[in-house]
Structures are given as C-alpha cells and as structure tokens.
Amino acid sequence: MPPPPLPSSRPNGRIPALSQFPAPNSAQRARGPTPNRGPPAASSSSSSGLAPPPTHSSKPAKPSRQVVLTPGHSPLDWARISGPNSDLRGVPASTPYLRVTPSMLKVQTGRKGKDAWMAINGKVYNVTPYAKFHPGGVPELMRGAGRDGTKLFGEIHPWVNYETMLAACLVGLLVDEPEGKESEMDRMD
C-alpha cells in the first residue's frame, strides 16, 4: 500500500525549521526576555564569589533549653511505655475520671510524697511519670505542678501534642470549686 499523500504545505515532507525561536512575531518575543535567567548582575554578586548564601540555620533565634535526658528516657521510650493500654494516672485502676477542683489540684505538687498534677486546657494530668522524659527537664515541668499550666505551656511550646502524649496520665477534668466550699471560704473573710 502506498504511503498517504504529504500535506501540500510541506513540499519537501519535512517540518519547517524555525530560523529563530521564539518567532519574531510571537507572543513570547513580545513579552521580552525571560527574567532571572543567566548570571546575576555584577552589582548583586557578593564579595565571596561562588560561596553559598548564608543559611538561616547558622544563628538560631533562641538557644534551645532542652536538657540531656537520662538513658531510657527518650521520646521513643515514653511512647512505648505510655501506649494505648497503659494507665499511668497513679490512682487505683478502677477509679473513674475525676472532677478535680482547684483545691484538689493545689496539693498535687510533686512534693511530700504526692504526685504532680497539672491542668492544661481543662484536663488534669499526673505528670510525675512523664517528668524524666520531659525534654525541658524536671524543674521546668514542675513549674506547672499543682496548678493550671495552660498559659505557661502555651508560652513555651504550643505545638506540643500533650493530649496524645499524656493520654495515659489523664486523671480527670478541672472543675470549679463546689458552691458550699466557696461560701465557706467567703464566711471566713
């Protein structure tokens, strides 16, 4: 079977070569040369020639305050021991989640044989089991012990996913002091 006839616009059967690209009357040419191609202008080149530009990692905005954790207390170790089935609340296993009042919280300082409890966004955690795993160190963590640490926590590391990390340590919810107790306090004034 003979090949199909060639289109009449290509008499020699070849795609015509462009003498110039973009073609003189094209839209690309009308826009002018592509910017930012080719060597930088002499005025913008630094004195160090081909040296790479300085990076942002060379000077941290704030020095890290992380401590060296003792062996066996890495974030991975914590993930392992605080897994889905662990209960690190420090209360009898059958205890339901507690309604924790500020006065109950106040005594859980981590001192005098008491565990350290901390409220964050309305949830109360026993942070004692986590203390040696805290990358900021034990004393730093204990600044929030026995009180509502929401503000402090948020000022330092709002990105930390405490809810997942401390799920096994969730003791209960922070609630207001009961009415009777408040009026008793008022009477004392």
Ligand code: HEM
């Ligand atoms: C309110 C009490 C707390 C204070 C005062 C505190 C303080 C700190 C400090 C000073 C650091 C070092 C930050 C740095 O690298 O410069 C840090 C790191 C860290 N803290 Fe806390 N912390 C508190 C509570 C918590 C809690 C409850 C958790 C966990 C659930 C936690 C998890 C972490 C983590 C994961 C880091 C490493 C952050 C990172 O490298 O991005 N902290 N903390």
